[in-house]
Amino acid sequence: MHILLTGGTGLIGRQLCRHWLAQGHRLSVWSRRPEQVAKLCGAQVKGVATLEELGQEPVDAVINLAGAPIADRPWTRKRKAVLWSSRISLTETLLAWLETRGQRPSVLVSGSAVGWYGDGGERELTEESPPVSEDFASHVCIAWEETAQRAQALGIRVVLVRTGLVLAAEGGFLSRLLLPFKLALGGPIGNGRQWMPWIHINDQIALIDFLVHENGASGPYNACAPHPVRNAEFAQTLGRVLHRPAFMPMPTFVLRVLLGEMSGLLLGGQRAMPEKLLAAGFTFQFTDLRAALDDVAARL
Template structure:
């Protein structure tokens, strides 16, 4: 298949593109630095600098939309929040406009989203059918999904992946946590009672591959492992995997002072279950946190290889 991946040089996208190449697909990656695409993936992957370069006769079987400015990299000023929204919603609107103009439209659009869609919901168990609690993360994800869903008007099957914390040893939030925990100064965040919904990156990629192969899949799917944990359990498990204590909690008021509104990402609670994936019969390779962390940490020094 011919597949276009936006955000293909990011933490998830890079591993996905390598897996797709391994399956024999022809992949094009949208990147602000298209000259780096060949360096990262080799000459068989085409780098695309801007969506405006796509002509109406461009043809892809599948588009995977993962583009977006990093959400953790800077405090959420009003300008930063506009950038976060525009890099996701604005680009997705441009992408759907490109799809509308295509002579031969893709069969499938997979759009990245997040469990932040549900907002801060405490201990409430959340499925794809659950109600939401409005906040910045919810509005961001809801508007992002709405922009992507418009592709269905042009006969495109749309799958919306609401991802939890994606675990792998070479990037993401886990990599940011490793140094303090290895130094023995890690600990729970706030009360530690907030739920963390997570997924190993290998399973995330397998979900995307399943969506590509199975034409019956459409609509929203929670891309999370079936066993979410509270933050205090997550941090205790990570410390145990690293053979370190977890004795230094960060109080909520400190996080709110340091991070401002962005603190909702680490203090908010989403207890999310992948109900639709489980009903579909999807089998997780990493259903439990300790096994997922050990797999990620074991692959850390040697890089990530998807085993399908």
Template structure:
């Protein structure tokens, strides 16, 4: 297949590039640093602008992962604008470009996040849930998904993955947690009772591959493991895997003082279940967070 990818140099994109190049797919990656694409994306072709593609270029699929990191810094006004532009505006431009192709692009695979649900407390959530959250992160996801869904008007199959925090050997949430936890300085966040969806990176890559190949799959899919855990259980499991204590919690008031509005990412939670994902026949390799962490930590240098 010919696959056009945005956001291909990030954690998920670079791993998918390696997987799909090994499978023989022809990959083109849109990037602000196209000279680095070959090294970061398993030899894929890098472009800086969609205008570089030939007028008759028609990919078999478009994978849309582009977006500035949402948790790198507090959500002040300038940061909010960047997050919106890099997701909503960029997706809108991509869909407009797709509409100009000589024929409908068969598939748009677009990222979203479980943050769509906002801080949902104890509610059990799946893809049939119709009420998004009201914080900035949730509304960003709502607009991001709406921009991607416009591609259906041109006859494109659209599949959206609401991605949970990704557990990976390098990068992502686990890389941030390991240094303090290895020193015995880790602990729960706030009360620790907030639900925490998660997914092993191998399962997330497998899900994107599954949706790519299953022509009947369309709509929204939760990209999370079937067994969410509370934050206190996740941090306790991570500490146990490292044989360290987890006795230094971060109080909620301190996180709100440090992060402001963005603290909802750490103190809020979603008890998200991948009902539609499982209904497609997708099989998870890592249902248990303990199994996932053990596997990833065993691969750590």
């Protein structure tokens, strides 16, 4: 297969490239820095600055993961514009290109996040659940999915991957927690009762590969392990794995002062369940948080 990725140099994209290169697939990555693609993704991966560089070369599948990191800095008006453009505007450009194709890919797997639901409180959230509350992150995810779904009108099967918190040694949110926990400054956030839907990077890669090849798969899928945990349990488990205490709470008011509107990402949560993945027959390698963290910590 010839697979085109956007966001291919990110955490998930790099791992997908390694996985699919090992399977013998041909890969292209649309990137703002195409000269770095071979180094980050693999020597055989082709980096392109514009989609037109692909010409009429057939593409069998598109994986759309591009998007500026949503939790890197406070949501100023300028930052919100960047977060929106890097997802929705880029996907619109991708759709315009797909419309010009003589031969179109059979499937588009497009990124999203469990933040689509907003702060779900105690509700158990499946793919059939509506958004629970409205915030900026939820609005971005909803618009991102609606844009990607327009590819259905082009005869393309569309899969939407609502990803939880990815546990990986090579980056992501876990790397940001490492220093405070090693300094014995880790602990719960706010009251620690918010739900944290998590997934090991190996399962994230495996489920995307599964959904690409599962011809009956379409619509949204919650990409998170079957057993979400509360924030306090996550902090305690990470502390045990790192052999550090985890009793230093981050007060709610401090987060609101430091991060403003973005603090909702940390103080809210989603009790998301991968109902559709399980029904489709996908098997998770990691369903226990301690086992997942032990595996990742061995490579940190």
